[in-house]
Each structure stands twice: as structure tokens, then as C-alpha cells.
Amino acid sequence: CHTSGMLTPNGKEYAQKIPREELTHLILKLLQAWKEPLSHFNQHHQELPDDSLSKAKQISNMVHELKTGVEKSMGIISNSLNGMASSEAEGLSIGNEADMMSDSDFIHCFRRDSNKVQSYLKILKCRIMPENSC
């Protein structure tokens, strides 16, 4: 996976130890890393049946929205310039790699990364607001 290079906590304890901002950064980095490849995927796979195509577009949109939402809720805006620049650069380079992947690998990597993002977000949520079903 093109995001394998990223250092991400691969266990609960590690994830809990990381400070919040760092975790948020990580989430955003991950989301950013997938922006390019997803749109690329959509462009190059017009031959898929319509419902798959729409699903893929839907997912791209979701990723984008998620990213925006996280940014807003975390008040990252202030830091975003720095963070985003680097992450964008990173994302671009990573995105190039993503072109090389086969479709099944692409999907497999995306599935994993989205699961990562989901887990990190949940940890964040329960850290920030523990009363909601935590």
C-alpha cells in the first residue's frame, strides 16, 4: 500500500498514548493520501457498471467530507497551512505510487486505511466526549 510508509500506531495502547493533535494529524494525513488515488481511480475506471461508479464517487466524496469535517471540528485551520502543505506534498508523491497498484490491492489498501481512520476517530471521540456511548 502506498500509505504503508506512514507510521501509524497499530494497537490500542499506542493509539491511546499518542497525543490528540498528533492523532488528528495522522487522520488527516491518511485522508489526504487517499484523495488523489480515489479521483484517479474514478477517472480511469469508467468501464465499471454505474452503481459501482457512483459508489466510488460517493466514497471519494465521503473521504473529502470527512477530512473537511475533521479539520473543522479539530480547529486545525490554524495549523493547516503547515500541516497541509507537507501532507499534500506527501500525498502527491504517494499518489504517484498509487497508480502502480492493481485494483484489488488498491481496494484492499483503501479498506485497511479507512478502518484505521475509523478506529482513530473513535478513540478521539471517546477521549474528547466520553459520555456519548463510550
Place this chain on the structure above:
Amino acid sequence: GQSYPGKPKIIRCRSLEKETFSCWWKPGSDGGLPTNYTLFYSKDSEEKTYECPDYQTSGPNSCYFDKNHTNPRATYSITVMATNEIGSNSSDPQYVDVTSIVQPNAPVNLSLETKPSVNTMYLWAKWSPPPLDDVNSNSYVYHYELRLKREEKKEWETISVGVRTQYKVIRLQAGMKYVVQVRCMLDVGEWSEWSSERCMQIPNGQSPPEKPTIIKCRSPEKETFTCWWKPGSDGGHPTNYTLLYSKEGEEQVYECPDYRTAGPNSCYFDKKHTSFWTIYNITVRATNEMGSNVSDPHYVDVTYIVQPDPPVNVTLELKKPINRKPYLVLTWSPPPLADVRSGWLTLEYELRLKPEEGEEWETIFVGQQTQYKMFSLNPGKKYIVQIHCKPDHHGSWSEWSSEKYIQIPTDFRVKDMVVWIVVGVLSSLICLIMSWTMVLKGYRMIAFILPPVPGPKIKGIDTHLLETGKSEELLSALGCHGFPPTSDCEELLIEYLEVEDSEDQQLVPSHDNGHPSKNAKMIPKETDSDSGRGSCDSPSLLSEKCRECRTLPSILQTPDVRDVQGSKGGKRTWETQCIASEQKTLLFNNESTKSSTWPAAQLPNNQPPMFAYHSTVDAQKITLNTTNVNIAPVLVGNEEKHQSQYPITETVHNDMEKQREVENLHSKTDQTTVQVKQNRSNDKSTFLNPKLMDYVEVHKVRQDEPAVLLKHKENSGKTEKYTVPGTSKEYTKVSTVVDHNILVLMPDSCIQHASVSQEPAMETPPNLQQGQGEKNMSYCLTAPSECRRETSGSEYMDPSSFMPSFK
């Protein structure tokens, strides 16, 4: 004798290794003398002949050529000479090419071993090349061949081995004994002999273990995980299992950190050894004495193999809010190991419930809440409920929690109870009231509800018709089709008259009984008398008579007989009339019956047909006395239908007789309204002198209700009851028939004098005659009077006299 030796023969030359060779010869006969043998050879085509260098080494009668004397490329010509005292003899020359006679000895030291291989056992055969004296023998290169077979079999399997002195035989069946041999050959020459046999038993069931398989890997809380495998067969030896894994992106292979915690044939990875979002490559190796075997690799990413434990602390609470139905709240806790609080693992729940006796579960998805409200359960029933959970992302459902029983309390609401109680009380009250009312005013009510059954009426006469006063209808109802009496009637009449008398007498006693039916018996006669049908009688009467007492068959008979002769129609009408009445089935169905029932004929005491009067009178009296009030005399409403031909209705009977008559009149209709009005002729023209006649009012005659003949004097009202006019007067004669439906009776002057005033018997005939003129009238002719009985009908109108006029 002694002679020179026989010719020796060279039997064989052989080389073991191509560098030496030997020849053997066979001596011929020795001639009886000691013989010397010498071998001479020459090489190729050389002239020079040599003698054998060595006679010893190869044994007797052999010659051994050692290396120095052996030239593998040369061809030897060898002869053997046998010499004795007398002479000598030479064998044929033998040409020997050394290379062609090479044949090594068989290999030696054949040994066999069984060794386990990867999956099976193999046989390991080892041997040594044939020994040679020469030290250099090791330099010879032999080719070997091996052959083996199963001990019990015959066929050998030959395997070319090569130059090595060992060989591994595979594909051997366990438990079998094998036999092995080897032989060798040099590059030239022939194969050696087979070595001696060696046998080997392949051991049974001993093999390396079978490949194990990895069943599943699970993580209960997304922090650790466990893998389980299933061993194959162990190959007869104790087998060890080792689990090896490597992680994605790493080369290093690790062994399972913990074989015990999770039980046998499992490997437990604790937190330290568990990494997420990485793929593990896991294999299991089984090892035993015979070998080892490795399972297929199993790839697993821990994130996706989470299967939690079932939820715990399932509790129920019954809540009873005001103004609402009570409901049940089910609550539970997530499994203890799952860390839901940190958000690392999020669980979704699902519950299922079914009634205790039910078969199918109803599954309800609850989501991430840990409680559920149940509203729609049936009170009084017992339910079973279970819950399970699953991670909200990839993962699998846990096992169901243990069964929890719910018993819905059956509480009746107070309101409901009150309603039921009130209903119960009210209904019981109502019942009480009703029963009380019934008891007290039973009769009335019953009478109101079920009106009493009216008494018997004269059958055959339609009272309604009588009332309505439509003579035609009445008469037609009576069934008098052929009103004008036929000649048959005449005879009938006559006989009828006779019969009646006797009948009367008979009737009387029977009548005494007051039985309407008996009246009926009498009736025939009497009907004869009053209704025009007289003898014809009312069918009903006849029928009754017939039916009830067959003792009087004769009356009918005669008329019947006559009828037969006469017009059947008449009878038929009679019949129909009768039929019209209730006693349909009676007499008239059967002529014979009719006849049989007709009493007239049989009456021994038959008085002349006057009977009617007499009898009727008597009968009447008696009937009057005895009859039921309900019985009303039927007067003769004559109707056309009266085909009773000559109704000799004279007397007015209150009894059934009259009924019968009326019935006769009726014929078909049940009711006739016969009205004979005294001194009245409504629309009915009467040519009778009212004074002369006593009119009897006949009130409605209904079915089973006798028409009430009332003397006007006595009773002018319509009653169903019988008012007895008859006591004062007896109407025994029909004076006339008026208006088609009125029969005017003349009181019998003979009998009663008081009332009867001017009834001119004389007049009657004319009247009758006149009446005859009216078609619709039916006549009853001449009721006999008692007085005149003896006279046999002197007073009677002879129907025959005017009968024809009718025709």
C-alpha cells in the same frame, strides 16, 4: 578294453573381468587308463601353440589364463588333448574371444533397510561388487541391476540401478514383505547371476504425520487473538506441533508465543504480539519420528477477525407508567473484555425472542444501545429472549447470551373487571325478571305468543269462502263440478238412504263417544242427508268413515258401483271433494274403499234411505249432546262442486256429519262458508218462503271447524261453537238450494213439529226441483224422515224423478 581316450570337450570359457579367463573342459572316456589332459591354445592365427599356464587355479579340468596370458583383443583357439598310454585324442578347437565371455560374479553383501521419507517409507538396498583376487578389482566399474518383488508374488520388478552400489526403492506398501536381488555387468559381456535374495518387511502404519489444518483465528476484544488448528493423522508416532508465523513486510519467522492459554492445538497471541492492520502468515508444522508435515499458510489480519463474547447482565424491568400500558425494559452490558469505553471497539446488538412454546425466533436489531423497550407482548405468556453483539465494522456475531425468561404479568385492569361485573349483574337481573314474568303471567304470555289451537272444523269447507259469500267459489271449492246430479246419484241416493239409517244407529253409539272421528263415521250418512251429496256424501265423511271404521263399507260400495257404471266423473268429483277435505287419503282414493267404507250398504238395519233424516236426527241429537262445542254442523253450502250428487242433507247436524257435508261441499277447499240464512236472503235469492223454511245460518266453516249451523232463533251469531239449533229443529230436508251456495233445509216435520211449520214436504220437491234448476246447486234429495222410514222413502224425493232434468 583299453583304448585311447575319448575326445574331450571344452565346455566353457569365461572371463570374470576381461583380464583373465578360464576354460573348462569335459573329458571324454578315459579308455580305461589314466589320462592326461593338456590344453593347447594359439592366438589369433599364429602358428605358435602354447600350453595352458595354469591348470590349478580354476579347478580340475580347467585352465586359467592370467593377465599375462590374456589378450582381450585376441582370439584364442583352444584345444584340449587327452593322452593315455595307448593314444591321445584332441578336442575340437574352441575359438574364444575374451570380450565375449566376460561375465562377472554376482554382487555380494546385499543389505536392505527401511527408511521414512516425506510421506512414505522407502527401501534402501546396499551391496558390494563381486570380489576379485586382484587388488585392483576396485577399479572395475560394474553396472547393476536390482529386482524386487512382493514375497507372495511371482513377478519381479527389475530396476536398473547404474554403477552405484545402493538403491532406494519407493512406493512400497506398508506391511508387505519384499524380496530383493541384484546383479552386475561390466561394460562388455553378460550379466552376472542374480545375487542371493534378501527379504525385507515394510513396517505397518508408520509414516510421517499428516498435514494439519488451521481452523480459525479469532480476537475477542480486538487486542489479542488466538488461532486453532486441527491435526491430521499422526502416522503412528507421537507428533509435535509447532506454529510459525511471519508478519507482512518482514522476513523473520517467529514461533507461537503461547501454546497453552487457549487450550490444546491452539496458539494465543497476547497484546504484545498482536499488531493490527498487518497480515500474519501463519503455518503449523507436525513432526514425528518418521518425518514432518506443514499445513497450508493462513493469512489473517486481526482487524477483521473480531468476534466478541456475548453480552452479560441481561436484566428485565417492568415499567408501569400512568395512563399507559405497562411495558418491559430489557437492559444488558457489553461483554467484560470489550473496551467500549475508549472507543476502540464499538459493538452493535441484536436480540431475539420467541414465546416459550413457539418455534421461530423474532430477531430485532437494536444498534449500539444497551437497552430495549418491549411493548407488544401478550400478557400471561412466557417468552425467551437472547442477545448477541458484533463489532460495528468487520467482524462476526458473538454467541447468543444465555436464555432469559420473561413472564408477562396478567393484570386485569380494574376498569375491565368492573365492566364485566356490571354486565354480569345486569344480565342476571334480566334473566330473573324474565323468568318471574313468565311464571306469573305465563298463560297469558303463552297465549299471546302461542295462540291456542282452534278446535276442529269441518273439513273440506273453506270458511273464508263462505264468508266472502262467493257462491261460485265456494261451490267450486267444494268441488261440485257437475252440479246436476247424475243418474248415478240417484241410485246412490237410494241406497244411501238405506244405509244411513242403520248407520245412524251405528253412528249413534259411536257418536256417543263423542269422538269426532266417530262422528265422521256417521257423517257419511248424514252428509247424505243434508248435503246434496248425501249419499255421495262429503268425501270427508266418507273418507273418515272408511278410514276409521271399515265396518261400513257397503254404503260406499253401492254408490261406487253405480258410479262405476255411471259417470266416473261424478265419483271423481266425489273423490275430489273428499280429497279436498282433509281426509284425502281416504275412501276416495279407492273406490273399493269407498265402497267398503260406505256403510250404507251394509247396514242390515238399513232403513230406507230415509236414514238420513232419521239417523241424522238422532244423530244430531246425540251429536248435539255429545259433540264438541267446536263442532259445527255443516250445512250445506251447496256449491257447484257439490258433486256429491244428491246430498241429502236434511238434518242439520252439528256434528261432524255436517262437517263432512260441508266438507263435501268444499271438496277442494277447506273452508266453505255455508250460510243458510234464516229468513234472510242477502243476495241470495230465495224462492223459499222464509217462513216455511228455517234457515240455519251457517257460519264460517273452516277447516276442521264445523260450520255452525245455527238456527236463527237460537243463535245468530257467528260462533265457532256449536250452538245447537238442532234441538229445536231438525232440518232434515233440503228445501232448496239458494243462490248457489245456500242450501235450505227443511225441518223435518215428522220429527219436529214445533219448529217446523210449514215445511212443505211437498214443497220441497218443487223447491228442490226448482233448485235443481240451478246448476250450481247440489241437491240432497229427500231426507228420509223417520216417520216415513217404513214407507221407505215415501217422503223422499225420488231423485230419479227429477234427476234427468238435471242432466
